Amino acid sequence: MFVKSARYYDLIKSLKEYQKEADQIIDTLKYFGISSGNILDLACGTGEHDKYLKSKFHIDGLDLNKEFIEIARIKNPECIYNEGNMIDFEINKTYDAIICLYGSIGYTKSLDNLSKMIACCKKHLKDNGLLIIEPWYNPDNWEVNVIHTTSVKSKSVSITRMSVGREDGSINFHYLIGENGKGIEYFTEKYEFGLFTHEELMKILHKNKFDTIFMEHTFQKRGLYTGKSC
Numbered sequence: 001m002f003v004k005s006a007r008y009y010d011l012i013k014s015l016k017e018y019q020k021e022a023d024q025i026i027d028t029l030k031y032f033g034i035s036s037g038n039i040l041d042l043a044c045g046t047g048e049h050d051k052y053l054k055s056k057f058h059i060d061g062l063d064l065n066k067e068f069i070e071i072a073r074i075k076n077p078e079c080i081y082n083e084g085n086m087i088d089f090e091i092n093k094t095y096d097a098i099i100c101l102y103g104s105i106g107y108t109k110s111l112d113n114l115s116k117m118i119a120c121c122k123k124h125l126k127d128n129g130l131l132i133i134e135p136w137y138n139p140d141n142w143e144v145n146v147i148h149t150t151s152v153k154s155k156s157v158s159i160t161r162m163s164v165g166r167e168d169g170s171i172n173f174h175y176l177i178g179e180n181g182k183g184i185e186y187f188t189e190k191y192e193f194g195l196f197t198h199e200e201l202m203k204i205l206h207k208n209k210f211d212t213i214f215m216e217h218t219f220q221k222r223g224l225y226t227g228k229s230c
């Protein structure tokens with residue numbers, strides 16, 4: 001997962017509006033009375049949201065992928081990044097908020113792992129702390145066998161990435177990458193996801209004593225779950 005493609009991630013996502021997404025997170029936190037303090041960015045990737053969140057909050061990040069953590073550390077030297085698994089992490093700290101964005105929750109793959117992750121978040125939140133989750137697809141809106149294509153270019157690199165979702169929730173990504181001075185490379189990566197229903201997610205959040213609201217109309221197109229730890 002994301003091993004060969006890690007160094008191209010920011011270019012591939014260069015059209016994603018991270019600043020506007022971060023603004024939505026800041027507004028949401030403010031709505032819940034959190035205007036300062038510390039945030040844990042779970043599955044933080046290359047730390048692109050953190051670039052904008054760090055002006056208002058102290059940010060720690062956690063990701064499974066070492067290559068991403070290295071990029072995030074260079075980008076945001078004032079943030080603390082941990083290599084770890086969001087399903088079972090141990091940071092000796094509690095947070096005002098934990099965020100898990102861009103559908104990364106799908107990587108928990110199973111309800112059992114999702115439960116473990118939510119329980120772990122609970123343990124790392126202060127009283128009245130807020131958990132914000134941007135969901136992944138659910139079984140009803142998941143598109144099977146539909147081809148998606150992204151093409152991006154910088155001065156020296158051209159990338160075309162095609163992907164197709166499978167019935168079991170996995171996605172095969174095909175990368176064609178041309179780099180001046182290096183040539184053209186082709187490789188594939190397979191990503192496996194869990195497709196959780198709204199009811200399943202709400203049930204697990206409720207079981208872990210999160211007072212949860214699903215905000216449907218957010219800048220993030222699949223909405224945001226906000227769970228206040230109570």
Ligand SMILES: C[S@@+](CC[C@H](N)C(=O)[O-])C[C@H]1O[C@@H](n2cnc3c(N)ncnc32)[C@H](O)[C@@H]1O
Binds near residue numbers: 068
């Ligand atoms: C779609 S990317 C999102 C990254 C970043 N939040 C963003 O918005 O660009 C999903 C991220 O989840 C991370 N990831 C996948 N499984 C994970 C796990 N079990 N624990 C921690 N991070 C994980 C990947 O390494 C990747 O950085």
